[in-house]
Amino acid sequence: MPNYRWGIIGPGHIAENFCQQFPAGQTLYGVASAHSPEKGQAFAQKFQIPHVYADHAALLADPAIDVVYIATTNNVHFENIRAALLAGKHVLAEKPVTLNTAQLRTLMALADQRHLILMEAQTIYHMPLYDELAAQVRQRQLGRLRSLHASFGLHTLPDNPTGRLLNPQLGGGGLLDMGIYALSFARRLMTAAPQLEKTVMVPTATGVDDISATVIANAHHELGTFTFNLVPNAPEIGYAVYDRGYFIVDHYLRPEQAIFVDGATEEQSVIRAGHTDQAMGYEVTAMGHAIATGENPTQAWTLDTMTLMTAMRAAWGLKYPEERD
Structure with a gap:
């Protein structure tokens, strides 16, 4: 595999994790912050990134950069990704890659037209354990997948309504930030695209989703049930039940066993x-x-999961400001 030069847009906490785990054989080349060049400079110094740009446009204009990692807030993913694709860059974007299916289809079409890769940075799609579970299903002759369940909860402080997770202006809520992991867990193991059967939601005081319960199914009669909690904590456990046994995956976001x-x-x-x-x-x-x-072997999973989340929010009546404009 060639050594690609990477640029980073959005040098925050998630991007720090990204740089800490960045593998050998690839190059961290440049970084840009839209609001604070000083933040970009400090980030570059911390991770020994050689190039700092005054803004996103300057980074995207550099022909030396092959691929851009986008770790900005949910509400600006679409415009950040679109700008990168128009600049001829491959894009790895943090989940959720967009706010809704329409945005994602637009970007997928643009990437296809320009022969570029647009991939969602969804750990569940890339952890080796999930390939191993698929192998175990075959080796142990477990039969059909029957049902899945996954839960997730994060103790978000309810007294911080302007924080990223509670703020609708930033695309907050439990679904896009945490529920997406549970749904991606299901899509990773399901053998056909799921459809929404039933969903209910209780909102926070800011209007984004706090607690929800959802049922999905697909054409192969594989069922999934999910519970998400934004303000209260909840276990991060996934179950996958087959004809002849089942898997329990604790901490299924980034599991190693x-x-x-x-x-x-x-x-x-x-x-x-x-x-x-x-x-x-x-x-x-x-x-x-x-x-x-x-x-891009994960593109269909990303699209199916985004379609599911878009249908869930439609059922809840939850729209973000960008979607209402």
Whole structure:
């Protein structure tokens, strides 16, 4: 795989994690902050990134940069990605890649027209454990996937309504920031695209989703149930039930192991693959392979999950300011 030169837009906390896990064989080349050149300078110094740009446009204008990692807030992903694609850059964008399906389809079409890769930085799509679970299904002859369940909760402080997670202006809410992991977990294991069957939601005082429960299904009769909590905490556990046994995946966002329970004997075994502290590095490696081959194996999963989330918010009546304009 070639050594690609990476530019970073949005040098915040998530981008720090990204740089800490950035793999050898790829190059962190430049960084830009839209609001604070000083922030970009400090970030570059911390991670020994050689080039700092005055703004996003200057970074995107540099022909030396091959691919851009976007880690800005949800509400500006669409415009940031569009600008990068128009500048001829491949894009790895933090989840959720866009606010809704219409935005995503627009960007996918633009990327296709320009022969560029647009990939979502969704750890679940790239953790080696999920490939290993698929292999275990075949080796153990577990039969059909029957049902999935995943929960997620984050103890968001309710007295900070302007914070990213509670602020509708920034595309906040439990679904786009945390529920997306549970739905991506389901899509990663399902054998066909899911559709929304039922969903209910309780909003926060700011109007974004706090607590929700959702049921999905697909043409292969695989069912999924999900519960999300924004303000109260909740366990991060996923279950995948097959004809002849089931998997329990604790901390399924970036897992390195799962427990398999045999359906007949109830015997348990531990399945291991990958490393949690390399999760974002796996995303970089996957992006590099996609650029080299011209094929994005995760694109359909991203589209199916975004379509599901868009349908859920439509059922809730939750629109963000950018969607109302």
